[in-house]
Amino acid sequence: MNISLDIWTWISALLTLFIFSFLYGDNPFYKFAEHIFVGVSVGYTIAITWHNFLYPDLIIPLFKQGNLINLIPAFLGILYFSVFFKNLSWMIRIPIGFVLGYGSGVAIPAIFQANIIRQIQGSLLTPKLLERTDLLIASIISLFGIVCTIIYFFFSREQKGVSKIMAKCGIIFLMIGFGASFGFTVMARVSLLLGRLQFLLRDWLGLIR
Amino acid sequence: MRKKFLFFNLLIFSLIFSLEIKVLDTPNDAGNSLTILITKPMDVDYYQIYRKEEGKDFILIGKLTREERCFIDDKVVRNKTYSYQVIGIKDTLKFSSNIGYGIPKAQFFNTARINVLVGIIVFSFLILYFIKKARKGEKLFIRRISGLDAVEEAVGRATEMGKPILFVPGIGSVADIATIAALNILGEVAKKAAQYDTTLLVPNRDVLVYTVAYEVVKEAYSNVGRPDAFKEGNIFYITDSQFAYTAAVDGIMVREKPATNFFLGTFYAESLILAETGAATGAIQIAGTDMVPQLPFFIVACDYTLIGEELYAASAYLSREPLLLGSLKGQDYGKLIILFILLISSLLLLLSNFPTFSIFSKIIEFFNVS
Numbered sequence: 078m079n080i081s082l083d084i085w086t087w088i089s090a091l092l093t094l095f096i097f098s099f100l101y102g103d104n105p106f107y108k109f110a111e112h113i114f115v116g117v118s119v120g121y122t123i124a125i126t127w128h129n130f131l132y133p134d135l136i137i138p139l140f141k142q143g144n145l146i147n148l149i150p151a152f153l154g155i156l157y158f159s160v161f162f163k164n165l166s167w168m169i170r171i172p173i174g175f176v177l178g179y180g181s182g183v184a185i186p187a188i189f190q191a192n193i194i195r196q197i198q199g200s201l202l203t204p205k206l207l208e209r210t211d212l213l214i215a216s217i218i219s220l221f222g223i224v225c226t227i228i229y230f231f232f233s234r235e236q237k238g239v240s241k242i243m244a245k246c247g248i249i250f251l252m253i254g255f256g257a258s259f260g261f262t263v264m265a266r267v268s269l270l271l272g273r274l275q276f277l278l279r280d281w282l283g284l285i286r
Numbered sequence: 287m288r289k290k291f292l293f294f295n296l297l298i299f300s301l302i303f304s305l306e307i308k309v310l311d312t313p314n315d316a317g318n319s320l321t322i323l324i325t326k327p328m329d330v331d332y333y334q335i336y337r338k339e340e341g342k343d344f345i346l347i348g349k350l351t352r353e354e355r356c357f358i359d360d361k362v363v364r365n366k367t368y369s370y371q372v373i374g375i376k377d378t379l380k381f382s383s384n385i386g387y388g389i390p391k392a393q394f395f396n397t398a399r400i401n402v403l404v405g406i407i408v409f410s411f412l413i414l415y416f417i418k419k420a421r422k423g424e425k426l427f428i429r430r431i432s433g434l435d436a437v438e439e440a441v442g443r444a445t446e447m448g449k450p451i452l453f454v455p456g457i458g459s460v461a462d463i464a465t466i467a468a469l470n471i472l473g474e475v476a477k478k479a480a481q482y483d484t485t486l487l488v489p490n491r492d493v494l495v496y497t498v499a500y501e502v503v504k505e506a507y508s509n510v511g512r513p514d515a516f517k518e519g520n521i522f523y524i525t526d527s528q529f530a531y532t533a534a535v536d537g538i539m540v541r542e543k544p545a546t547n548f549f550l551g552t553f554y555a556e557s558l559i560l561a562e563t564g565a566a567t568g569a570i571q572i573a574g575t576d577m578v579p580q581l582p583f584f585i586v587a588c589d590y591t592l593i594g595e596e597l598y599a600a601s602a603y604l605s606r607e608p609l610l611l612g613s614l615k616g617q618d619y620g621k622l623i624i625l626f627i628l629l630i631s632s633l634l635l636l637l638s639n640f641p642t643f644s645i646f647s648k649i650i651e652f653f654n655v656s
Binding site for chain 2: 176232
């Protein structure tokens, strides 16, 4: 056993245990760690915003390099604070509109390409599949699942008769997919827990190598 | 004499079996690459690719195996002239190609994405058409979603128990569609909470979402004639940090013990932590998100879950906002088009296996994107 003598490791380990104590129920240790976490995170965000964005992207180009073009994003950014003034609060719509417009313009073609075109391409039954029966059956089941799931998410008609049966099949396909996703993510979470346990047992208590 | 003979033989060999290359500007890019094609290959072990910039010497930039014919040089600067030469290596012998020239240029339009453009135009048209219809006051039918019935039930339960309602609008920004949908539902929940005089708590992670949520709740209280019941402090900002926010919301759940929890919006890894804590406190929970990896957690830990697009549908159904109704309707018809394309294209592609219908094999090319 080789307990750490580093004060920061101790603080980190104790805060980890305080947060873990939530498994027992709400208690003063958890409250203490929670409040520190929230307070530190707010302070950290302010520092990060200054060091990673405001200073390198605005202050240096504007005041040290004289790039006056940076006044435009600076002005748009300042408009966010207009929300604190009742008469001017409408001006917040300008930067929000800018962000939404730019964001949509960049995101829509990329999402359309990745989530629709490529998905359609991957779901089509191609002649190549006729060479292997197992692949053909799997692809037909997959296509059937896609059709049923799309019908489940069709909101313009009441689900009755055939569409109801297909929608029910769709939800079964969805649940199978969610089950696989659940298992996969639980594995990832367990690895996160292992990382924390390793920190406690190795870095703090020195029980493992 | 022997040397002369050897030189002569090599010269003839080079002329007969000469290596030829072509340098092309890579299509559909931002002018940051050139494509070197070996148009006349040789029987060699491998190829070396050399590049020369103006006023500099040739430098080795890459290799190709004997089977490869194409090399993409993406370390070039737009509108500069480059020269290339390929050397074929066979044992100790070297065979030089001609020198090819190229200038990388940016293309204004990526022709490989015409299918994306067509798709976006069709979808946009459908959405705009139905928005226009909704704005004209035409009744657009949207089926009721089962999870919505639970909203009233959940608010009623909180009222009966004399406990608050917790509404978590996710950790996304105000630009996320799921957040916008969540805020629309928040308005309806706030109206019911105001009518029943039930406390509504709305912790926020994003400053802008907080601002909008505040206005939405305040307006809802006014709309049902209860502006006096609106409590400013119940809609609050916590922090921008994902897990600090989660820890704080968990704390609220175990201390305030809300009778009903709503988790609607964009969620990431915190979804299970929130839903599990809420389930442990015995609250009735209604969740909804379009983040597919988080849906399984909500499904297992919550009483009702709005899956993906159901969240948007719920928002449109409750708010009856023409913009949302029209968008949902447009998307529905978009889905029908996709269904049609999937089934017809699959059928035609399978038919293309027969020589008479081989023309249909080209259908797959329409879905190629780069």
